[in-house]
Amino acid sequence: MATRTRERVGPGLSRSDLGMRWHRMQRRYAPYIFISPFFILFAIFGVFPTLFSIYLSFQQWNPIQGLGAMEFVGFENYTWLFGDPWFWKSMWNTLWLAVVSGLPQHLIAIPLAFALVMGVGRLRHLLTAAYFLPFITSTVAVAIVFQTILGTQFGILNQAVGVLADWPLTAWIFSGMRESLPIDWLGRAEYIKPSISILVIWKYFGFNVVLYTAGLSTIPREYYQAAAVDGANLLQRYWFITLPLLRPMIFFAVTLTIIGNLQMFDEPFVLTNLAGNRTGGPDEAGLTVAMYLYRTGFEWVDMGTAAAMSWVLFLVIGVATFLHFRFLGRRSLERREG
Amino acid sequence: MASQLMNTRETNPTDGNPTGAGIRKGLLLAGLLLLALLTFFPFYWMMILATHSRDTIFSAPPPLWIGDDLARNYRALLDTLPFWRNIWNSVYIAVMATVTTVFFCSLGGFGFAMYEFRWKNGLFTFVLVSLMIPQLLNIIPYYLIIDFLDWLNTPRAIWFPGMANAFGIFLMRQYIASTIPKDLLDASRIDGASEFRIYWSVVLPLVRPGLATLALLTFISQWNNFLGPLVILRGRDAFTVPLALRSLQGLVNTDWGAVILGTALAVLPLLVLFAFASRQVIEGLVAGSVKG
Numbered sequence: 246m247a248t249r250t251r252e253r254v255g256p257g258l259s260r261s262d263l264g265m266r267w268h269r270m271q272r273r274y275a276p277y278i279f280i281s282p283f284f285i286l287f288a289i290f291g292v293f294p295t296l297f298s299i300y301l302s303f304q305q306w307n308p309i310q311g312l313g314a315m316e317f318v319g320f321e322n323y324t325w326l327f328g329d330p331w332f333w334k335s336m337w338n339t340l341w342l343a344v345v346s347g348l349p350q351h352l353i354a355i356p357l358a359f360a361l362v363m364g365v366g367r368l369r370h371l372l373t374a375a376y377f378l379p380f381i382t383s384t385v386a387v388a389i390v391f392q393t394i395l396g397t398q399f400g401i402l403n404q405a406v407g408v409l410a411d412w413p414l415t416a417w418i419f420s421g422m423r424e425s426l427p428i429d430w431l432g433r434a435e436y437i438k439p440s441i442s443i444l445v446i447w448k449y450f451g452f453n454v455v456l457y458t459a460g461l462s463t464i465p466r467e468y469y470q471a472a473a474v475d476g477a478n479l480l481q482r483y484w485f486i487t488l489p490l491l492r493p494m495i496f497f498a499v500t501l502t503i504i505g506n507l508q509m510f511d512e513p514f515v516l517t518n519l520a521g522n523r524t525g526g527p528d529e530a531g532l533t534v535a536m537y538l539y540r541t542g543f544e545w546v547d548m549g550t551a552a553a554m555s556w557v558l559f560l561v562i563g564v565a566t567f568l569h570f571r572f573l574g575r576r577s578l579e580r581r582e583g
Numbered sequence: 584m585a586s587q588l589m590n591t592r593e594t595n596p597t598d599g600n601p602t603g604a605g606i607r608k609g610l611l612l613a614g615l616l617l618l619a620l621l622t623f624f625p626f627y628w629m630m631i632l633a634t635h636s637r638d639t640i641f642s643a644p645p646p647l648w649i650g651d652d653l654a655r656n657y658r659a660l661l662d663t664l665p666f667w668r669n670i671w672n673s674v675y676i677a678v679m680a681t682v683t684t685v686f687f688c689s690l691g692g693f694g695f696a697m698y699e700f701r702w703k704n705g706l707f708t709f710v711l712v713s714l715m716i717p718q719l720l721n722i723i724p725y726y727l728i729i730d731f732l733d734w735l736n737t738p739r740a741i742w743f744p745g746m747a748n749a750f751g752i753f754l755m756r757q758y759i760a761s762t763i764p765k766d767l768l769d770a771s772r773i774d775g776a777s778e779f780r781i782y783w784s785v786v787l788p789l790v791r792p793g794l795a796t797l798a799l800l801t802f803i804s805q806w807n808n809f810l811g812p813l814v815i816l817r818g819r820d821a822f823t824v825p826l827a828l829r830s831l832q833g834l835v836n837t838d839w840g841a842v843i844l845g846t847a848l849a850v851l852p853l854l855v856l857f858a859f860a861s862r863q864v865i866e867g868l869v870a871g872s873v874k875g
Contacts, residue, residue, distance in 0.1 A: 268772070275778035279694030280706065282687045282747035287713060290744040294724030295716070301723065308727060357618075364608050365615060374861040375619035378626070381864065382853055383807040385825035386846035389832070390629045393839065399641040401628065451622065452868075459869040508719045511809045518832050535719055542723050543814060555720045562717055 302553040307546050322553035332554070334529050335537040336561070341438055342513070342533065343506035343565075346445035351499060353450050358457030359487055363479070373458060376451030384448070388515035391444050395430035403427040431519055434528035441513050441531055448512070449505075453498050460494030461487065496573055503569060507562045510535035534558050626854065633844040640839050652840055659841035665820055666845060669827040676738045676812075676823060677805040683746035684801045685794050691747060692755025693782050697768055707756075714749045718810070726814050740815045741823075742805065751797055754867070758793035759786065796867025799860055803853060824849045 302323070305316045326332045357376070361369050379387065394402050403426070410419035410426060419426070430440045464487065472482050513533050517526040523540065525532030534554065542551030632640050635650035660666055695707055725744070734740040763786055771781045787794070809825045816822055822830065828849060831842045857864065 268777075271778050272772075273700075276694040276698035276700045276703075279698075279778075279782070280691045280752075283691050283710065283749070283752055284706075286744060286747050287749075290725065290728065291713060291716070291721065294721045294728060297727070298720065298724045308730065357615075360611055360615060365612055368612070368615075370862060372615055372619050373865065374857070376622055377861070377865055378854075378857065379622060381803050381807075381857055382626075382850050383809075383825050383828075383846075385807075385809055385828050386629070386849045387625060389828060389842060389846050390625050390632075393632060393640060393843065394625065394628065396641060399645065401645045404645055447622065447625070455865050456869055504715070504717065508717050510719070515829060515832070518829070538719065538722075539810075539813075543726070548723055548727070552723050555723060559717060559720050 298552045302556055304549045306548050322550045335532045335534045339533045346442035347502045347506045349446050350450040350453050354453035354457050358454050358461055359483055362461045376454045379448045380452045384511035385515050395440055397427055397429045434530035437526045437530040444512050456498045460491050464490045503565050508535050509533050629847050633847040637839045656840040656844040659838050660844050664827050669822050669824050673823040676741050677802050680742035680805040681798050681801045684751050685798050687747035688751030689755045691752040692759050695756040696759035710749045710752055736817050736821050741811050759790055796863050799864050
C-alpha cells in the first residue's frame with residue numbers, strides 16, 4: 246500500500262528521492278573516480294613494468310624472438326655485469342659526473358640566491374629568470390651548441406682562453422697550462438667529463454638558485470634585522486642565519502641532484518656523439534650507466550642484462566639517497582624542530 | 584640601471600654608510616649581471632651561428648654578429664630533414680600531453696584536496712612514493728609494453744602513459760587545497776550541482792593560475808623529451824625535433840649552419856614562451872617544494 250500511495254503522490258517525490266540517492270552515491274564514489282586515471286595508468290605503465298623488469302633481469306631474452314624465447318638464467322646477468330669492465334667504467338664515470346657536476350651547482354647557487362634576495366631589488370626577477378633559462382631548454386639543442394663552443398681549433402671557448410692567456414693581466418692564470426692549449430675538449434679522454442660537467446652545471450645551477458631563493462623567502466626578515474642590530478656583518482649573517490635555516494631546502498635540492506645526476510643520459514649522449522661515436526667519446530670516458538643501459542637494451546637487444554643494470558643503478562641511487570639522508574637530512578630535520 | 588641602484592639603496596636604509604654600501608652593491612650587481620650574460624651567451628651564440636655558413640662558424644676570430652647565410656642554412660636544413668613535419672610531431676605530442684595532463688591531474692588533485700574518503704592518506708602517500716622511482720628503471724619494460732600494444736612509432740606512446748602523473752596530481756592538490764574553501768562544495772551541492780559539475784564549472788575557473796603553471800611545465804618537458812621518443816620513434820617522419828636534431832649529428836659532413844639553425848628553431852618557441860611566463864613557470868615549479 247505504502248508504495249502505491251507513494252507512486253500516487255506523483256513522480257516528483259520519487260524522482261527527488263532517487264535524486265537524493267544519486268547525489269549520495271556520487272559523493273561517495275566521485276573521489277575514487279577522479280583519482281582513478283592515475284592509478285590505472287600507474288598500474289599499466291608503472292607497477293607492472295617494475296615487476297616485469299625484476300623478472301626480466303633473471304632472463305636471457307631478445308624480444309625479436311617473441312616471449313617464448315625467454316630463458317631463465319638466475320643471477321647470471323648480474324654476475325656478468327660485475328665482471329664487465331665497461332660497466333665498472335660507466336659506473337665510475339657516473340659517480341664522477343654526479344659529484345663534479347652536482348656539487349658546484351649548489352656551491353654557486355646558495356650564495357647567489359643569498360645575494361639576489363639581499364641586495365638587488367627589482368632586478369631580482371629578471372636575473373633569476375636569466376639564470377633559470379637554460380633549465381627549460383632542450384638538452385639536445387644546447388648540447389649541440391656546446392659542441393661548437395668546445396671546438397678545438399676554432400671553438401669560441403678556446404679562442405677566449407687563448408686571448409686571456411696572451412693578455413698580460415690574466416696570463417699568469419694560464420702560465421701552467423700553456424703547452425696544453427688549445428684544449429681538445431671533446432677529443433681527449435681526460436677532458437670529456439669536465440666538458441660534460443660544464444654543460445650540466447650551466448644547465449641546472451639556475452634551477453637550484455630558484456629553489457634556494459624560495460627557501461630564503463621563508464626565513465623571517467626579523468632574524469636578519471636582529472643580527473644587524475647586534476653588529477653581525479653580511480658574511481656572519483650568511484653563515485649563522487642563512488645556512489642553518491636553509492638546511493631543509495639544501496637537503497631537498499641535493500636529493501633532486503643526486504637522483505637526477507645518477508641517471509644522466511641526454512647531456513653525455515648528445516655531447517659525445519661526434520661523428521657517430523656512441524660509446525661516450527675516446528676511451529669511453531663519457532659513458533654513463535644510463536647510456537650503457539640504453540645501448541645494451543636497444544642496440545644490442547639484450548633486455549635481460551639491461552634490466553639487471555637498471556636495478557643495480559636503482560640500488561646505487563637508493564644507497565646514495567640513504568647516505569645523504571643519514572649525514573645531512575637527519576640533522577637538518579632536527580634543526581627544524583629545535 | 585642607475586635608478587635601479589638608487590631604489591635598492593633607498594629600500595635598505597639599515598645598511599650603514601650609504602656610499603660604501605652603494606659601491607659594494609654596485610660591484611655585486613655587476614657580478615650578477617656578468618654571470619647572467621655568461622648564462623645567456625650560448626643562446627645568443629646559437630642565434631648568431633644560425634645565420635652563418637660552416638666556414639665562418641669555424642673561423643678565427645669567431646663571428647659575433649649576424650651573418651647572411653640564414654636562407655642557405657634553411658634550405659640545407661629542409662634538404663636533410665622533413666623539419667616542419669618534425670616540428671608538427673613535437674607540437675602534436677606536447678599539446679596532447681598538455682591538454683590531457685591538465686585535465687586528469689586537476690581532476691585527481693581535486694579529488695585528493697576536497698574529499699574525505701577511505702584510504703585517502705594511503706593512496707596519496709602512494710602517489711608521492713611513485714614520484715621517487717627513477718624514470719630509467721622503467722625504460723625497458725615501457726618499451727616492451729608499447730611494443731605489446733603495437734604502439735611503437737606512434738605519438739600516443741609518448742603522451743598517453745604520462746597524462747595522469749604523480750607530479751601533476753601533487754601540484755594540483757597543493758594548489759586546490761590552498762585556494763578553494765571546502766564550503767564552496769556544499770554551497771554548490773545545495774544548488775543541485777553534480778560532483779563533476781562542481782569540479783568543471785566551479786573549481787576549474789578558480790584555479791586557472793595553477794592550471795596554467797602545470798600546462799606550461801608539461802608543454803616544456805614534452806617539447807624537450809628525448810629518451811622516450813628515442814626509444815619509441817623510428818624514422819625521420821616520426822621524429823620529434825630533438826630526435827631530428829640528433830640524427831644530423833652522425834653524418835660525416837655535418838652542415839653545422841643547418842644544424843644550429845635547427846637548434847635555434849627548436850629553442851626559440853620556448854624562449855618566447857618563457858619571456859611571457861617566466862614568473863609563473865618558476866613559481867609553479869617550486870610551489871610543491873615550499874608548500875609541501
